[in-house]
Amino acid sequence: MMQLWRSAYVIARRDFTAVVLSRTFILFLLGPLLPILIGMAFGGLGDRISNTDLRPTVGVAMSPADQAALERAHDLLAHRMGDQSLPRLRPAPMSPAPQVQLTRSDSDMVAILTGTLAHPVLTGKVEDLDKLQGDIGLLSTAALAERSLKFVTVQRHEVADSRGAQAQARLLIGRIAQVVMFFLTILLAGMILSNLVEEKTNKIIEILAAAVPVDAIFLGKLMAMLAMSFVGIAFWGGTAFAIFAVLHGGGGGSLPAPAIGWPMFLILSVLYFAMAYTLLGSLFLGIGAQAATVREVQTLNMPITMAQMLIFFFASYAVDHMGAPAEVAACIFPFSSPFAMIARAAQDATLWPHLVALLWQASFVALIIRVGVLLFRRHVMQSGGRWWKRLFRPATG
Structure with missing residues (x-):
C-alpha cells in the first residue's frame, strides 16, 4: 500500500x-476573472442607464389642493413601489384646451391631467393613455383616500434574535x-x-x-x-x-x-x-x-x-x-x-x-x-x- x-x-x-x-x-x-470584470463593466453601464430617468411626464393642470394631494400620494406610493414605477408629475397651467400644450416644441409632457381627483381627465395619444391610465387612477384613488382614511403607523418592537x-x-x-x-x-x-x-x-x-x-x-x-x-x-x-x-x-x-x-x-x-x-x-x-x-x-x-x-x-x-x-x-x-x-x-x-x-x-x-x-x-x-x-x-x- x-x-x-x-x-x-x-x-x-x-x-x-x-x-x-x-x-x-x-x-x-x-x-474566470474576465467574465467578472466584464460583468462589473456592464453593471456600471447598466447603473448609468437605469439612473437615466425614462419615465413619462404627465402635466397636472388641476386646482392647487388637488395637485398637492396628488403629489403627496405620488411620494407615498413611490416610496413603497419604487420611483421608476410611476410617471413623473409636473405642474401645468390650466387651459380650456390642454391638447395645445402637448403640441408645443419645448414640451416634454406626454399627457395632461385635468378635472378633479374624483373625475380626472387625461389627454394624450392613445398608446400613452393606455400606459398611463392605470397609474393615474391609482394616484387619484390614493389622493382621495388620504382625505377620508387615516394612515396607520406600525409600532416597532425590536428583538436581538429570531x-x-x-x-x-x-x-x-x-x-x-x-x-x-x-x-x-x-x-x-x-x-x-x-x-x-x-x-x-x-x-x-x-x-x-x-x-x-x-x-x-x-x-x-x-x-x-x-x-x-x-x-x-x-x-x-x-x-x-x-x-x-x-x-x-x-x-x-x-x-x-x-x-x-x-x-x-x-x-x-x-x-x-x-x-x-x-x-x-x-x-x-x-x-x-x-x-x-x-x-x-x-x-x-x-x-x-x-x-x-x-x-x-x-x-x-x-x-x-x-x-x-x-x-x-x-x-x-x-x-x-x-x-x-x-x-x-x-x-x-x-x-x-x-x-x-x-x-x-x-x-x-x-x-x-x-x-x-x-x-x-x-x-x-x-x-x-x-x-x-x-x-x-x-x-x-
Whole structure:
C-alpha cells in the first residue's frame, strides 16, 4: 500500500508541475476573472442607464389642493413601489384646451391631467393613455383616500434574535455553499476527461504502466488535478476577498453563523469539495480513459454535464427538506452526498454524520478508481481478463 501511495505521489508531482508551471495555467487562472470584470463593466453601464430617468411626464393642470394631494400620494406610493414605477408629475397651467400644450416644441409632457381627483381627465395619444391610465387612477384613488382614511403607523418592537430568521439565514448559507461547490466542481472536474487521451496517443501511458501500477497512475493524476484546483481556488478566493475589501473598506456586515460554526463549516467545505471533485474526477478519469480521441471526449462532455446538473438539482431540492426521505437519499447517494451534507452542516450542528459521510464518499472514490483501472486494463491495455473478479485484489504493476 505504501508503494502505491509513493508511486501515486510521483505521478501527481509530475502532472502538477507540468500543469502549474506552464504558461497556459496563467490563462486558466485569469479566465474566470474576465467574465467578472466584464460583468462589473456592464453593471456600471447598466447603473448609468437605469439612473437615466425614462419615465413619462404627465402635466397636472388641476386646482392647487388637488395637485398637492396628488403629489403627496405620488411620494407615498413611490416610496413603497419604487420611483421608476410611476410617471413623473409636473405642474401645468390650466387651459380650456390642454391638447395645445402637448403640441408645443419645448414640451416634454406626454399627457395632461385635468378635472378633479374624483373625475380626472387625461389627454394624450392613445398608446400613452393606455400606459398611463392605470397609474393615474391609482394616484387619484390614493389622493382621495388620504382625505377620508387615516394612515396607520406600525409600532416597532425590536428583538436581538429570531429563530425563524436564523433558520432562513442558515438555509441561505447552505444554498450558497452548494452553488459555489457545484460551480467549482463543474468548472474544474471536466478537464480530467481528456487527461489520459494525449498520453495514450503518444504511447507514454505504456511507459508509465510498466514503471508503476495503473492504480497509482489514476490516483496520482487525480491528486494532481485536485491540487491544481486548490491553487486556482486560492487565487480566485484571494482576488475576490481583495476586491471585496477594497469596495467595502473592510467594514462588511457580520454574516450569520451556520449551525456547526464557521471554522468547522469552512473545514467541511474544503473536505466536501475535495470529495465532490474526486468522486466526479475519478468517474471522469475512468470514462475518459476509454476514449481514443479528443472528439470522443467532447461527445461525452454534454451528457456528463447534464448528469451533473441533475445531481445538483436533486441535492438542491433536499436543502429545505431536512430529515425527509429525499434529503436522506441525497446524503446517501455518493455523487450528491457532498452537496447535501454541506447544506446539512449549515442547518444542523451534529458532527458525527459528516465523519460517516466523508468515509462513505472516500470508499466510493476508491471503488470508482479501482473499477476504472480494471476497465482500462481490460479494454485499452488488453490485459486483466474479467475485471469484476479482480475488483478487490491488491493493486499490482
